[in-house]
Every structure is written in C-alpha cells, then in structure tokens.
Amino acid sequence: VSSIWHGVYAGYYLSLGSVPFVLAVEDLYERIVRRHLDQKTQSYDCLAWFMRFQWFSYLGMGFQLLSIDKTMRFWNSVFYIGHWVLPVFYLLGLFVVRPLVRIVLKKEN
Numbered sequence: 001v002s003s004i005w006h007g008v009y010a011g012y013y014l015s016l017g018s019v020p021f022v023l024a025v026e027d028l029y030e031r032i033v034r035r036h037l038d039q040k041t042q043s044y045d046c047l048a049w050f051m052r053f054q055w056f057s058y059l060g061m062g063f064q065l066l067s068i069d070k071t072m073r074f075w076n077s078v079f080y081i082g083h084w085v086l087p088v089f090y091l092l093g094l095f096v097v098r099p100l101v102r103i104v105l106k107k108e109n
Contacts, residue, residue, distance in 0.1 A: 054082075
C-alpha cells in the first residue's frame with residue numbers, strides 16, 4: 001500500500017534493505033549490555049537513541065534521493081560509513097564488549 005501511495009523508488013528499498021543489519025546490532029547490544037544495567041539504563045538509552053537517529057539520517061537519504069545512482073553516490077561520498085560500521089560494532093560487541101561485561105558481572109557477584 002505504501003508503494004502505491006508514495007511510488008516505487010529504488011532508494012526506499014536500498015534503505016529498508018539495510019535496516020535489518022541495524023536492528024541486529026541494536027539487539028546484540030540490548031542483550032549483552034542493557035539487560036545487565038541496573039540504574040544506568042538512562043545513559044545507555046540516550047546513547048542508543050543517538051546512534052539510532054544517526055542511522056536513520058544515513059539510511060533515510062534513500063528516501064530523500066529516491067534513485068539508486070543518487071543514493072549510492074551519497075553513500076559513496078561518506079565512504080559507506082553506516083554500512084561498514086555495523087559489522088565492526090557487531091564484532092566488537094561479540095569479542096570485546098560481551099567478555100568485558102562478563103568480567104564486570106563476575107567481579108560484582
């Protein structure tokens with residue numbers, strides 16, 4: 001229904017196709033960090049909100065530019081930072097943040 005209303009543009013699909021990767025990183029950090037915070041969840045939530053909106057602005061350019069060539073030209077001009085940072089954050093979460101959280105939790109218990 002949305003594509004009938006707004007039209008079918010490749011930029012929409014480029015942006016929406018990237019969202020699952022953002023959600024995977026968000027979910028990982030939710031599981032390994034936020035669930036273990038007691039009173040400091042507000043700080044984590046502020047940082048997560050900030051990061052989420054940075055990805056919205058980056059991925060939202062597909063909605064603004066509409067075509068593949070313009071969207072890809074924009075993402076190329078910022079070196080696809082929003083795309084390559086996602087696997088970096090994911091791997092950091094798995095191999096750095098998760099072990100650190102486990103160490104801190106063991107010291108608290």
